[in-house]
Amino acid sequence: MKEVDWLQRCVIFLTGVFLFSFLTWLSAYLLPETIQLITWVLVITCTVEMFFPFKKWGRWIIELLACFILILFILKWKIVFPHENTWAHLIEFLIQNIIRLDVLFPYLSFGLGSWLVYLIMVRWFESKWRALATILICAITLTIIDTFTFHNLWGDITLMISAVLLLLIVDHFKVLRKKSPEGWNHLKDYPATVVVPIIIFFTVVVISTIFVPENVRPLLTDPYTAWKKYLGEEPEISRYTERVDNGHIDKKERLSGYSRDDSQLGGGFEFDYSQIMSVETSYPTYFRGETRYFYNGTGWEEQDLSYHLENHELLLDQKSEALTGLEHSKINRSLLQTREIVQTISIYPNSVYSGSVLLGSYRMDSIEIIDQTERDDEILIDSIVDNSQIEINTSTPLLWLPNVGELHYIDDSGMFPQKYQVTSKVPLIDKTGLRNAPLIDREDAFWERYLQLPSNLPTRVSELAKEVVANQTNPYDQVKAIEFYLKDTFPYTNEPDESLGKSDDFVDRFLFEIQEGYCDYYSTAMVVLTRTLGIPARWVKGYTQGNRNDDLDPHYLVDRNQLGPGVYIVQNANAHSWVEIYFHGYGWIPFEPTASFSAPTLEVQEVTVTPETDENELVEVEKSLSLATIVQNLLIVLGIVVIFSVSLILLLKRRKWLYWHILKRHRVKSVNQKIIIEIERLLNYGHRRSYQNFKNQTLKETFKRWIHQNKLLEMDLQELEILFEQAKYGVRDMSDKELLLAQEKIRSIKRIMRIRI
DSSP, X not given: OOOOOHHHXXXXXXXXXXXXXXXXXXXXXXXXXXXXXXXHHHHHHHHHHHHOOOOHHHHHHXXXXXXXXXHHHHXXXXXXXXXXXXXXXXXXXXXXXXHGGGGGHHHHHHHHHHHHHHHHHHHHTTSHHHHHHHHHHHHHHHHHHHHHSSOOOHHHHHHHHHHHHHHHHHHHHHHHHHHOHHHHHHHHHOTHHHHHHHHHHHHHHHHHHHTSOTTOOOSSOOHHHHHHHHTTOOOOOOTTOEEOTTSOEEGGGGBOSTTSOSSSXXXXXXXXXXXXXXXXXXXXXXXXXXXXXXXXXXXXXOOOHHHHHTTOEEEOSSOBXXXXXXXXXXXXXXXXXXXXXXXXXXXXXXXXXXBSBOOBSSEEEEEEEEEEEEOSSOOBOOHHHHTSOOOOOSSSOEEEETTTTEXXXXXXXXXXXXXXXXXXXXXXXXXXXXXXXXXXXXXXXXXXXXHOOOTTOOXXXXXXXXXXXXXXXXXHHHHHHHHHHHHHHSOXXXXXXXXXXXXXXXXXXXXXXXXXXXXXXXXXXXXXXXXXXXXOEEEEEEEOOOEEEGGGSSSOOSSTTOOSSEEEEEEGGXXXXXXXXXXXXXXXXXXXXXXTOOOOOEETTOOOOOHHHHHHHHHHHHHTSOHHHHHHHHHHHHHXXXXXXXXXXHHHHTHHHHHHHHHHHHHOOSHHHHHHHHHHHHHHHHHHTTOOOOTTSOHHHHHHHHHHHOGGGHHHHHHHHHHHHHHHHOSSOOXXXXXXHHHHHHHHHHHHHHSOO
């Protein structure tokens, strides 16, 4: 039996561990399916390289095919078959599937890139000095990333360093096997003398790390902190971190998400693509969370506790139809037409969402809790509920606040809905009716909260509002003018240049100084501009509709975000804020002022889209794709065909040799011929290991060159040469014992050849 090279298998496995730990920090920047793809590419490549004894070209072909199939599986690829077996339909079938290959581009680049890097790193770690250089560079890189970004990478750094240290141990044994075969054979007979101390060492290190007290100060200071203290300066923890009141550093604050601080708006953030929930819906909508209406000049605060709790209702943790509690009598929506939307929302178990508000579309009409789970983290209870005198318990955990349209789940046992179904009344936008809506009584004290503005708001803000709406004659057109102005004037960015801002007022800085930003900038500015015109407005935060999961679609759509019924995946990067404007007779109507965003709204004149219409629209979308896209995907198909063709040619080229080789082995009768064939196979193996042999040289001359190239082969080659001469030129029949001896010598020679000199 062929001896397994366990040292090389260890190198392959530990390289995969190292690469995975080093690439972990990309998880916050890449989509979940991309992270899943990279992980499985590493697993597949590692498994094939370790356990499939094929030649390298064969292994590479298997790995590429497996990775390509994996990409199709992760993307939930489905072939669109033709409806009829005619040439026209077959051509259309080919064009459709070629067009749909466009979605593979980013995933192919990530998958093939990870595969190539992995194979290169396996070769790279065969040198001790390259391994030491790698651990130094990568440790410094990840430490800098951990210090100056929102990533917490100490676990990954520990895993990476451990993997490289184990690689150095493996490299030591490989050198020992090369330089002292006798010592290596002795270690193989007593492996516990080496393995047990290594296991004990790493076990002690891990256990001591786990149980070290949290209040123990580090013995050494990191270079950055030491340098800052040497200069007499306070070290900056990170531009992605903020200190809270008790001095605790909260890295989550600089990530996108629902739980960001609303009272101090501004600054930049990084997109967090971790998944929050999946929503099965008859129509996609924004998912409404909480409402704010008191603007303090820097952000939004919660005020007027009595107004929030007015007409509040405590509901049972069961199917509830009681979400139609009366709002304040001033709210009038008698003219509003709505459409009923049913949504089944499933919160992911490891979701970073920790609020107490149950998300839903616009205004909830009923809710049914389907499943619950116990949260590991502390629920961030809204301060309004936290400061109230409402008694909460497990029997009445649902708190409905109709005035602000918020539904809180407050369970003193720590439970929270993991899956629930919401029925909502989504407004149908009647543009004509909104233009003719009667004006509110601005003298009524009730509207003060929705018209509130800071006393020190710069006058140029209100002057800008008047300038934008100069040509509009009714509140609706004025609001739309402000919405379009913000969308068209200011570019969207998640890293606005705050150094340009000098004004003390957040909206004033955005409109006249920074002039770029993200949703909080746009929505806050629209509320303030609208209020300066005497139009009631409030600020709302929640999530956008997310991206549709095409697994439930009969086709793999070209436009993956096309609106329609289905399952939508909402990520933390989908956290968003927008505006609601009050129109008498219609209630609170949502508006979307953020550039590059478009809220999925319904209008009174809108015709309900049937499944047949969806299919026709799909065909129209596919037909309208540009010729460049088709050519681009044709090149992908051509590349795949070329790769498979070359592979097939290489296999066919060796088919004749393989056929005669198998036939020759089956025709062998004597032991002499078997010994000769085994030695001929050794010559081919040696050629692949850079031990050359030439047709015009005898076996003795070839073996002499091999011995000169590697002195460790001398004894085995001399004995094998004697066996070859006896088998080829001798007159007697060789015995089976001599055949086994020749095979043993050949195995020994191959093991020595595999050791790099």
